[in-house]
Amino acid sequence: MQLVDNYQRRFQYLRLSITELCNFKCQYCLPNGYHPNKPHHFLSLNEIDNIVSTFTELGVHKIRLTGGEPTLRRDFTEILSVISSYPSMRELAITTNGTRLLKNINYWHQAGLNSINISIDSFSPHIFKLITGQDKLKELIAGVEKTLEIGIPKVKINTVLMKDLNSHLSDYLSWIKYRPVELRFIELMETNESRNLFHRYHLAGQSIERQLIEQGWQLQPKQVLSGPAKVYAHDDYQGKIGLIMPYSKDFCKSCNRLRVSSIGQLHYCLFGDSAIDLRDLLVSADQKPQLKSRILASLVVKPEKHRLHDNQVGMVPNLSYIGG
Template sequence: MSQFIDNFERKFYYLRLSITDVCNFRCNYCLPDGYKPQGSTNKSFLSLDEIRRVTRAFAASGTEKVRLTGGEPSLRRDFIDIIAAVRENRAIRQLAVTTNGYRLERDVAAWRDAGLTALNVSIDSLDARQFHAITGQDKFHQVMRGIDAAFDAGFDKVKVNTVLMRDINHHTLDTFLDWIRPRPIQLRFIELMETGDGGSLFRKHHISGEVIRDQLISRGWQRLPRARSDGPAQVFRHPDYQGEIGLIMPYEKDFCASCNRLRVSATGKLHLCLFGDGGVSLRDLLASDGQQQELQARIAASLQSKKQTHFLHQGNTGITQNLSFIGG
């Protein structure tokens, strides 16, 4: 089976695989009222064997990077087994996780031993009180110890995701820069995105990443080239800093032109865009090992309807009610 490619000649090297939509944090831009099950309460998340099969099908069609997302992926009791199952496939060169970091200190060494190659931790403020206010959890110091534990476990770089919010953290750039000066952390500012549940928050707190980019360029930061399986961040480096800055700006012109990633939800639906209108169910083809070619064919056929761009500029957020729903 040939590589997954859409009508706009975009090739897909990167799968974002949600393994649960449950989260134990209550971030104000995602789940301010805490986790509530979506739809049927008796649905089940993808099993270990289903995860093995779906990642095998993607790898056979050119996918070389998988990111485990949620919700909070480490809430799965079989999380270490999931890491090991995905890494059984030699074609998958990078296996990453996006986590809120609350289990890092305890478990990150075991995750690395199981085959995890990269780590993104969500930290929206370096002030413990503000962190608590944003996340609903008084776990700032625990998460920071977890990042130290990740370096101790052998990760040479850790990515930190920060949702950029006007009047909350956009004015604290210097604090973040001081933090990454001696540490190999890639700090990624992510523009606040509008979701079905978050319209009023978006209108109050959205600010363009260009504000940060202009400040960086004026201070001598240089933009780096992008590898084919990288995510959408524009990455900047400065000779005086161990760390890097990444900017994810989905409202910028041509953001979607370099799209290289597909998403599969925790219940086995293929999503061609985080803000698309629906999902293509793959679950009926994940029941046994003998359906891989059929599975690849369904994914390839679905790609023919992938749109050229999202419609966030028009305020159309698709089915994404919150960012835990498909995995951000």
């Protein structure tokens, strides 16, 4: 059995949120900090193991742990160890704000982590603090340097593109010239809680793409387990530039990922208007046949594309809800 939808898209990549909690106050996500609207019991280690076991048997070879801020889980390193124990797991990745990176990256690497995305929305301390609500840029950069030093194979920097705040390509090029990282510009996406901010700060990624092409950057072939980024490389730079442009034409055509939230709901799209509850089938490994059937049935309702162009943002209130 393989995860294939009605449009012949194959899903080998699972984004698994393990908490909604976050300690940042990013303007585009949680400008007032995290405030739960009701008590949540996030997925247990056993439930996470049952999810991973099932999805790997259905052909998933890459899992990315997200949040919120996933490293806030006290059992985070143990979660990494459980996932990396599956022989078919080719890539175990996380997306993090990096606040626990400097102290813990060695432990995470030993537990099987081999890919990491660190959110750094500006290399200007002032702009970074303005966007994230935190004065931690120096600490985060030190964490990135240590990550490179210990040899994590894939290191990426995520920058949410915001017009007139962090949209100057020249501010980033010198930093990636001698570092083997992929710096990714992510278009600001509209959510139910960020409509006003979106209309003020949204900038199409094509504006960066045009500059890259004019400066001699070359589009790279897409890898099987890669996410949606268009990646550019240049002979004069060790680093690469990635562009994630959900408002671009045919963005959803190559979709290869599904999402499970921190409370056990399967989302076929970040901006979908419904979710399938899996949690009642995560108690025991004996429930795996029913769990597989429910997951496979959910692909029937996965639409061909999102409706962001029509300002239809689905059920997600903010990006920490199911992991952005």
